[in-house]
Amino acid sequence: MNISFDLDSTLIPNGNEFETEKDNWKTKIFKVEKLRKGTKEVVTILQNDGHRINIYTTSFRSKRRIRFTFWCYNIKINRIVNQTENKKKLESLKIYSSKFPKAFDFDLHIDDSKGVEIESEKYNFNVLIVEPNDQKWNEKIINKIKTNG
Ligand SMILES: [Mg+2]
16 A cells, blocks of 8 residues: 655654654764654554555655655655645645645555544545554554555
């Protein structure tokens, strides 16, 4: 499956809303943004099961910067869609939604936003909401994906 993750408040904390991955020499030297504790584990499990892991964000961070951040944590990302690309694509499709994962062939999108959940009902795409305060967030993701095949 092609799985996409949101960044802000899903994998990257806004303040101290969740615990973060331990630093290593690369994250220390380059001072990249922190990633949520368990990110490396959940991505590795899903990739080992043959899924492709993508980032889908409405932030304007550059793709290079996002890829570099994940590289510092030794995480390989398949495709990155940022707001520059998202806006262009959704405008061309005349889709008035903040996100529309189907436009990028993402089968399941993981996000913290209730707004995206509402859009998923309106535009008929698959979303899994994980709360920033959910300690078992990565178990929730893995259970959902394993039960859906
Ligand atoms: Mg978010």
